[in-house]
Amino acid sequence: MPASDTGLRRSLRRAERRRLLSGLGLTLPLVAFLLGFFLLPILGMLEKSVENPEIRAAMPETARALQDWNGEGIPDEAVLATFAREVVAAQKARTLASVAKRLNVEHSGWRSVVMAAGRGLPEAPEGSWRDTFAKLDPAWTEPEIWQAMKRAAAPYTDFYLLAALDLQRGDDGAIRSASADEAIYRTVLWRTLWISTVVTLACLFLGYPLAYRLATLPEGTANLLMILVLLPFWTSLLVRTASWIVLLQREGPINEILQRLGLITEPLALVFNRTGVYVAMTHVLLPFMVLPLYSVMRGIPPSFVRAALSLGARPTTAFFRVYLPLSMPGVAAGCLLVFILAIGYYITPALVGGQADQMISYFVAFFTLQTVNWGMAAALGSVLLAATIVLYLVYARLVGIDRLRLG
Known part of the structure; x- marks a missing residue:
């Protein structure tokens, strides 16, 4: 191949690379704008729709203990003791309201139950923690509130996405339609x-x-x-x-x-x-x-x-x-x-x-x-x-x- 043809091809390749780099340079500001102000906010919104941070942030030990719990009946004394200690600590740190608000989303009225526990739990129980919680409010003797707390302790949840479609997950894990007065x-x-x-x-x-x-x-x-x-x-x-x-x-x-x-x-x-x-x-x-x-x-x-x-x-x-x-x-x-x-x-x-x-x-x-x-x-x-x-x-x-x- 003549040297002139080789030099011509190299010049063409260099010109093509310059044209490509010039095009990328012109489109880079638009790509950065779309990434920063369009794609990332959408990804953030999608993450928010499945994020479940309240209990894990305010009560990390309780969240880990509830994840290990089998979900049947009432948690054992060790889990209840951990929960009681972190409820008192969260009340002092003023982070208990976020936990109460998250549980109130699951069931209306549980916010007052959680906030009352923060105000009324003693440092040490008189008897068992089960009896102590029962004296505070009968709701603590129901498995539903603990199962809801176990779901809320997971790092991610489908609760909000299901609720946006008038669906909810039952205690058995099955997805069913929400009641007529909640389905809007x-x-x-x-x-x-x-x-x-x-x-x-x-x-x-x-x-x-x-x-x-x-x-x-x-x-x-x-x-x-x-x-x-x-x-x-x-x-x-x-x-x-x-x-x-x-x-x-x-x-x-x-x-x-x-x-x-x-x-x-x-x-x-x-x-x-x-x-x-x-x-x-x-x-x-x-x-x-x-x-x-x-x-x-x-x-x-x-x-x-x-x-x-x-x-x-x-x-x-x-x-x-x-x-x-x-x-x-x-x-x-x-x-x-x-x-x-x-x-x-x-x-x-x-x-x-x-x-x-x-x-x-x-x-x-x-x-x-x-x-x-x-x-x-x-x-x-x-x-x-x-x-x-x-x-x-x-x-x-x-x-x-x-x-x-x-x-």
Whole structure:
């Protein structure tokens, strides 16, 4: 091989390496940003949903003793003595409240039982520890509280994830449905998906004709009207939501106009219910539907529809057989974007919806800000993340099949 060819290949390889390193250098800030502000928080949320640190942190010796206990009846005197000693120590260190709060999640009322033990346990028992605990509260003679404490002493738990799906693990370890008065989260999840679906369809119904009209106008006129579409982005979400409360209330302008036109005789209930949620969320999310549709429709040559018309197709036939299939990538992108944004909405349903209209994000905020139950908040967030991923995979599958058929 001539030396000139070898030198040329080396130069090409060096140039390729420089191009590759340059590309990696340009994408490294984005990768670091996604890793630090997207992937790691998600992993942290997933860890929080199965983390079980309260008893192990406040009572490490009790946690180890309970893990060795067979779970039948009441623990022996050695375990009870260890527990009593660490209860007193945790009370002095002011860490007993976290243990009591964790057990109260398992069964309402156990918090007061644990806190009373911290205040009333003596340094040394009068007789056996079993009798001492029984005198404090009869709940300590029941196996259920000790079995719950054994579960809470494990490093990881599926309690929160099961609770987020209205499931619970019985004393025998079997998973069963929660009681009717405790099962709310599956209903909330279906409500979230239903509201998001209705809002997505409403945005598509309103956004498709608007995007079609913008795409057929001259570029200057379309750009001017696009400013009106983007105008809501320049207004605070909270302000827009509060404005809809004013517009939709019983004495608001919408009801007043309908009454003056004679369309209604009494004011309609348009706010603090599902109707208000649909209207406000559709208004907020409509631009996210219009933008993908407009970008795709702008790239469809008008000559395609004219060709169909020149070949004898009716306008409706030309639209459904030519234009609509070509615009489907914009429809799919817009629907996916609006739906994913809708399922995580919190402010709009919380302000304009009623008690039966709150979505799953409301309960995530409730457990995060009010009860400070990070495990339950992370579990609900994980369920919502899983539902989003499943729906996205179904969407990708359907779009892939449709593309193959179109091809």
